[in-house]
Amino acid sequence: DYTIPMVDSSREYGKRGWFGVGVPQANPTVEPEFHRLLPPDTEAFALRLRSASPDPQQRAIDYLLQLPVLAKDFATLRVDAFLFACTGSSYLVSDDESAAVCAAAEAVFNAPVILAADAIRTRLQEQNVERIALLSPYPDWLNKPAQTYWARQGFEIVAVQQVEIGSDNTDRIYALGSADVEPHLDALLNSGADGFLVSGTGMPALSVIDRLRASGKPAVSSNSALVDCALALVESRFERQPFGSSE
Structure with missing residues (x-):
């Protein structure tokens, strides 16, 4: 301790x-x-x-x-x-x-x-979020384990949105901007989720979570x-x- x-x-x-x-x-x-x-x-x-x-x-x-x-x-x-x-x-x-x-x-x-990941779980639980909409820039080989992980943590995943990077190499995430995320937000906002999880530290997410929080629901990013x-x-x-x- x-x-x-x-x-x-x-x-x-x-x-x-x-x-x-x-x-x-x-x-x-x-x-x-x-x-x-x-x-x-x-x-x-x-x-x-x-x-x-x-x-x-x-x-x-x-x-x-x-x-x-x-x-x-x-x-x-x-x-x-x-x-x-x-x-x-x-x-x-x-x-x-x-x-x-x-x-x-x-x-x-x-x-x-x-x-x-532990910090995200803590913040979602503190805000009593049970049903999540998940947004990530991950290719399938990482996005599928991400969904498995959050289900194992006890969350119900009601929507998943992937920001396309055109590659299996996650280094391509670093070329993304918040404008690349914008087309995915309406699907998240209309998903019926209790809160929003933006996974990944390499995709710019501050303006994204601000937009999601404007709905009145919690939004958490990795950073x-x-x-x-x-x-x-x-x-x-x-x-x-x-x-x-x-x-």
Whole structure:
């Protein structure tokens, strides 16, 4: 367990929170969205998640399984929490293996690790969402495991929309803009869902969730959920709750 102080007055910058952020190696979206979402007096420090594999599925798996080793790159940098900004890894790695990897990484960081998928689940549950409409830019090989994952978490999936990237390589996600998502929003809004889940940290999503929230229903993206959970952790002054636990 970790006790997080409300304010660390010894810090020149980021007195209210230092967050490590695991960013997939070519992802250009996480840091800009975190910059816009984090409040003043908090700071994010990026750790690039790396894999030498040419296969996008294996890369997503490597990002998570190699985290305890990659965590050593932070050396003596002590963060209040580490935010793992690759949602797809959780769809491809078993819950038990994810929990074991997080525990090993937490021992290196000496701080809690929050996975993007766990943060999304937490935020949806906090807002009493049971029926979700799922939007992602994933090819089928990742979109189908995503649906399986969220059904296993106890959510009823009432609609699925895929933003086409024209490739099985998820690196193509990074060329998307919010305009590419716009044609899919009406189907989500008319789905009868309790709330909306925009999965993936690489597709720009801030304007998308703003549009969905204008309906009066909750909308959660991977990056917004990570920031919300990190801020709740820092502000609480209490020992952390295990976001990676499904109990």
